[in-house]
Amino acid sequence: VTSKDVAARAGVSQSAVSLVLSGKGAGRVAPAKAAAIRTAAQELGYRPNVAARTLRTGATDTVGLVVPDVRNPFFGALLRGAQHAARAAGRAVLLVDAQHDAADATAPADVLRASGAVDGLLWFGRLPPDHVREDRIPLVLVEAELEGVTSVRFGVEDGFRAIGEHLRDLGHRRVGALRAKVPQEPTFEVRAAGLEAGLGFAPQLEAVAPVITLEAGLVAARELLDRPDRPTAIVADDDNLAAAVVLVARELGIAVPGELSVAGCDDLDVVRVLDVTTVRLEAEELGRVALEALTALLDGEDPPARQVLPAVPVLRGSTGPAPGPR
């Protein structure tokens, strides 16, 4: 059922239908005809064809959303926020799971490169490949920053500095960092710098998880804990990794926080139930703000070039005074 059908049924021209249904008929089409058109459309169950409209107008009313790993609950919340804001702006969301853990991590971007598939892009975490920028498609970077690109991120340096100070004040002098080594995700560099600033020294030990999952965390945590000179505190780049530290400590019979303090980042349920100190990031809010920035860009407005959302420490029972010398 096309606008032609509606025109035929209402006894008017096709252009009148288009005018009325797109809301631009005010003062140009007689009210009586407009009403006839509307009822005809209703009766026929008419819905404008998206492809035709897109071809004509050049706008898809769809935004692309590239996230590193949809399995991480952090991104679930973020999707919720973005999705919600998108709907409010009358746009749909095309999801791309970049699968940064997989071999074909660059491929997904191509899904969106098909010209005209999306009006704009929300790009999370990793820095986008050059060709994305070269496409000159409106772009908002999330949890990353790049010269000349609108971005939104958390002020993780503040959160990690606070955690660092907290541990320093508790007397910890030997600290391990459980880092998420996802290539090209600048937020993790920022976290490391913040932690070091707060501690007043660099963590002596470091283990790296190639993927941000509980499993990967278990492996890396063992590296840090299953050794004679283990640290008295471990700060993880992410809550999934922090939870893994707690599990490994339990497995090795290391008391938390008696013998080991643990902190993470995100404030996911998984550390909430374990009573683990963390840095709270309002992922849903981030998704909302980022999508609103993109919407502004698409509407030809001028959103703030760089927005930084708060990252506040949440002190819980997993951090305590450093143990005396063994």
Place this chain on the structure above:
Amino acid sequence: VTSKDVAARAGVSQSAVSLVLSGKGAGRVAPAKAAAIRTAAQELGYRPNVAARTLRTGATDTVGLVVPDVRNPFFGALLRGAQHAARAAGRAVLLVDAQHDAADATAPADVLRASGAVDGLLWFGRLPPDHVREDRIPLVLVEAELEGVTSVRFGVEDGFRAIGEHLRDLGHRRVGALRAKVPQEPTFEVRAAGLEAGLGFAPQLEAVAPVITLEAGLVAARELLDRPDRPTAIVADDDNLAAAVVLVARELGIAVPGELSVAGCDDLDVVRVLDVTTVRLEAEELGRVALEALTALLDGEDPPARQVLPAVPVLRGSTGPAPGPR
């Protein structure tokens, strides 16, 4: 840059370009010309316009994916599976978070109703409104079943029966059910029936969480536990809710599993770290299988009408012998 530009540069007609680049030029276009076209396209960075192609062919190569709540990690895994399979089939994924907890829970479906926005739909959990079926768009139902609609689901009745039997064998005679009362999500009815079959009796107590989140679970769990005649075991419809039960028990000083056994469903990280008995559902696999069924449908093949994936119990430390009479 359009196919016309490519044609001009290669010195051929526009239709030849279309033929060659869509791979249908074999034996119809001279190899030399085909090569010229390909290099011209390469040099110009030509990419076919999606809207135009869609308008012409009627296919968008995009599938819609409607999930109840993207914040639940279960759906994160599911998205990963679906996304991966979609990419393998050369299709993009349009995500719709139905936000079953929100007021406008029916609205999101409309996003996809725009004719031609998607080729097919993967619909999770809740039964789709009638108008979706009336659109006669290829549809695969996930975690729900409906006469005449292709569906994929977990055999949760088996998992819950096993949990029921396990608890019965442990001597539990007073059981509470923490149910997810999400309207029209049939899987939860199935779980209840399975549990009852395994136990050999119906749970005496029932509390209902309106949303599947830790928060909602806390409220419902208190209802079940903060009373003199509390049950000796609680089975939750979902792991997020089961985790909440453990937290409330801890808060009330009830020993798990000494005084209270707890079981959930999904096998999320949140219960894994709490060592809670659950029913393992391979969400990623579900997403994959569902999307492959949809792909088959779209390709005119005939996928199995109803597929049932295994749901296996995972016994952990949160379930133990029923306590003696107090």
Place this chain on the structure above:
DNA sequence: TTGTAGGCGTTATCAC
């Protein structure tokens, strides 16, 4: 106020 007509970029059918 209304209708006519052109074109968005593709694909696919047909004469050549």
Place this chain on the structure above:
DNA sequence: GTGATAACGCCTACAA
């Protein structure tokens, strides 16, 4: 083998 040519459904000047 090849290249015009006609849609696909919509929007929007522009003419009536």
